[in-house]
Amino acid sequence: MSIQIFILSKLMKGNSYPYELEKQLSNPVPLNTFAGLTESKLSYHFESLVKQGLIEPAGVMIEENSSERQVFAITEKGREELPKRIYRLLDGAKNITDMVLGLANLKYVDREKVVEILKQKLESRIARRERVEEIRRQAPIDKENEPLVDLIGKYMKTKGEHTIEWLEELIEEIRQGHI
Template structure:
């Protein structure tokens, strides 16, 4: 989904073609390599978006000794679907890291709706963390497992508290118009 959101947002900026979008993803930081995005995967997503009616070919450029270059643009349906895809990304992401493409393109959504989704995610995360903490009293500790339980408990609590902290910070930054 994040690749499709990225493609749609690039096409919101104007007509473009797959190779150029992949190039933008790789410079100056090779995000394409970091995400494992190959040209075949990119073309697959362009094809999928076209089949959904979210983008369309508007021009084919023929060059000698080179493959034809298909130029795409976003459709009206694609403009309507982009915010829906970003909202869905926010709803399904397990971490802020998984939301990065949506956050980078938050200008295409209603920020109040995004905040509401993130606040619900925060509420759910806090409730889940409280539920998990209740198990602490059920664990039998003895001399053999005491250090392991301390280690794992510290790891899990730090990770959960860290995620909650950053989600609260993200909501605040969006609310204040900083993001």
């Protein structure tokens, strides 16, 4: 879904084709390599989006010393679908990294709806932290494993606290219009 959100968001800005998007991802930092995105993988997703009626062929581009390349445009159905996919991405995100593409495309969604999704995630994280603390207080710990249990507990607590703080900051930044 993330690749298709990426494609749809790029086509909101103007017509394009797989090779052009792959080139954009490679400069100045080779994000295409980090994400494992190749022109063929992008082409597959372009074809899938055409089948879904979210994009359509819009012409042919001939680059110097290259073959013809099919250029695509987003359809009205694609414009309507993009925000829905961004909401689903944010709602289903398991961690902060999963949210990046959705957050990079906030201009296509209702910011208040995004804030509500993030507030639910924040409340869920706070409730989870409390459940873990309660379990930790009640669980008997074998003395032999106590150092390991304490170390893992500290790691989990630090990670959870960081996520809570980050979500609080993110919500505030979106509310203030900084993001």
